Amino acid sequence: MLRLRDRIEVGRQRRRLLRVGFLGALGLAAGELAAAIAPFARVNKIEGLGVPVPVGTKAQILERFAATDDEPILFQQGRFFLLHPPGGIIAAYRKCTHLGCAVPFVASEDRFHCPCHGSEYDKRTAVVLKTPAPKPLALFHISQSEDGNLIVDTNPLRAIDRSQRWDPAVIEIADS
Numbered sequence: 001m002l003r004l005r006d007r008i009e010v011g012r013q014r015r016r017l018l019r020v021g022f023l024g025a026l027g028l029a030a031g032e033l034a035a036a037i038a039p040f041a042r043v044n045k046i047e048g049l050g051v052p053v054p055v056g057t058k059a060q061i062l063e064r065f066a067a068t069d070d071e072p073i074l075f076q077q078g079r080f081f082l083l084h085p086p087g088g089i090i091a092a093y094r095k096c097t098h099l100g101c102a103v104p105f106v107a108s109e110d111r112f113h114c115p116c117h118g119s120e121y122d123k124r125t126a127v128v129l130k131t132p133a134p135k136p137l138a139l140f141h142i143s144q145s146e147d148g149n150l151i152v153d154t155n156p157l158r159a160i161d162r163s164q165r166w167d168p169a170v171i172e173i174a175d176s
């Protein structure tokens with residue numbers, strides 16, 4: 001038969017064991033919870049979009065337009081095209097104004113053609129040629145740095161929202 005002191009000691013050990021078991025189970029549960037939440041908590045970095053993108057000098061860009069009958073120049077990372085409307089250079093955000101699909105330039109049609117619901121946009125001005133797109137592609141601001149490079153500001157929050165008509169006032173980089 002156990003003496004009182006031994007019984008107290010056995011009770012202490014049992015409590016210690018229970019505590020260790022409980023803390024272990026708690027740690028395991030916390031680890032599983034963290035593993036389950038981690039993929040949702042991770043912030044997806046959008047490469048290119050939102051940062052200033054250098055696109056070359058005005059002379060280089062105009063030369064390329066001249067050689068390709070003004071074919072839009074895609075900058076995949078920044079998600080925009082450089083376009084050559086009459087009188088200047090603009091940068092069109094390639095997000096369809098209908099439901100947001102990435103709009104490709106289709107060389108065989110000589111225009112932008114959204115694969116999602118068929119909207120079409122003009123290759124020089126990005127105004128709508130065929131609905132359901134409700135308005136032209138938005139434009140990014142372009143500036144010229146001291147070394148002559150054109151810089152496109154790809155922050156969608158600063159993009160120029162446009163009405164249906166082509167308005168040459170949106171041109172920030174003139175041909176001459």
Ligand code: FES
Pocket residue numbers: 096097098099100101114115116117118119132133
């Ligand atoms: S998202 Fe482009 S036409 Fe619908």
